[in-house]
Amino acid sequence: MRFFVSGEHYRKALLNACILLFLGYLGLFAVSSALMYFHHMDLTPASVVSYYLGSEQEFRPPRSYESLLEVSHFHLFAQGMLVLTLVHLLLMTELPVWLKVSLGGLSFLSAVANEAAGWLVRFVHPVFAWMKVGTFLLLEFSLISLIFCVGASLVRKRPRPRPWHRQLGT
Incomplete structure (x- = not known):
């Protein structure tokens, strides 16, 4: 992921395209995840x-x-890998550190808490x-915020790095 830090992602159109397609795929995952949730439940307790407790x-x-x-x-495995991948990509952006830490921590915490909540409803x-x-x-x-932040960082226009021979003044 050094390409984010070094600015190489401006010269790596194929890599950018792959990451953007991956983010699009994850956007579809977020939509299907919501559809699965709403297939079983709604937003009422x-x-x-x-x-979780059944219905006579x-x-x-x-x-x-x-x-x-x-x-x-x-x-636990799949969501952990998903969040790890997205947070890793987020860490390589130029966003403020407080936003990276907050969004990364919120993502991991909400994934674990969401899984635990079903157990707590059923058995506590x-x-x-x-x-x-x-x-x-x-x-x-x-998840949507992570996808948006990484995607926006990839497509945002920034000045291209100057070739090394121009930086030396030759």
Whole structure:
């Protein structure tokens, strides 16, 4: 990722195109993630409680320990890699350090908290449904923000670095 720091990304059109396509792919991932969430629940705590604790009216059993474990096993790895990749790209931008640290920390925290919230609703107390709704929104916001910040940094016009022979005055 030295190409961000050294300014080489202005000369690496193919690499820029690959990263921008990757960001577009991640944008589709964020949309599909939201669609999956809204397929099962909405932004009300009652829908979250119904999803995790079951519903007699809808003949839906509570989520089992095994099903939560399977989802968590995959999500903890995949979301960790996703956030790590996006934060790594963000660290190479020229954005202020406070923004990089805040957005990176928020992304990791919201991903872990979102996963934990389902367990807490199911096995601790339904009041954690508020946490599930909030962390879902926070995770979606942080992912979209990371995608936007990295993408904007790639397409933003900056002065091209001067060739080395012109810098020496020859």
